[in-house]
Amino acid sequence: MDIEGNLNLIGYGLAAIGPGIGVGLIFGLGVQAIARQPEARGMLQGQMLIGFALTEVLALIGLVLAFVL
Amino acid sequence: MDIEGNLNLIGYGLAAIGPGIGVGLIFGLGVQAIARQPEARGMLQGQMLIGFALTEVLALIGLVLAFVL
């Protein structure tokens, strides 16, 4: 066997699956919400950014752990 | 073999898949609900935050376990 590499990157890769889909859902559905109520665009964008931050942080925790663990 | 890394990070990564998708669903669909009923925004936001907290905690448990185990 000649296997190289770092298990931590597998951990990061797994941690990025959920946020990757989640952020896509937020912006995909969010763009549809803006198309329905263009006059509420600013408020809807704020909601999307909060959701984005709360979702993306799960992947960033994995990124930090890849260096810490 | 020259493998490095920590299996705990793989565990965290798996634990983050579901919450990543789940929080994305809550905020994506929640933004659409707010666009449909903008006057009920405060109440809808409260529901979204409850759902977010209950979903995100699953990943944070994985984060704690990565250090405890």
Added chain:
Amino acid sequence: MDIEGNLNLIGYGLAAIGPGIGVGLIFGLGVQAIARQPEARGMLQGQMLIGFALTEVLALIGLVLAFVL
């Protein structure tokens, strides 16, 4: 057994799953939003590009980590 390879590529592959689906959701749902409000096309496109960048970066982090770790 004569198994070769680098675990880092498995990690990158996993990191590409979520953004792959997420960017697909953004552009798929975004195209529907533009079809509903063609006159708001420029603004909706801007939203889609922001979402795309924030999602794609998760896979690119995995690409960088494959060389760093």
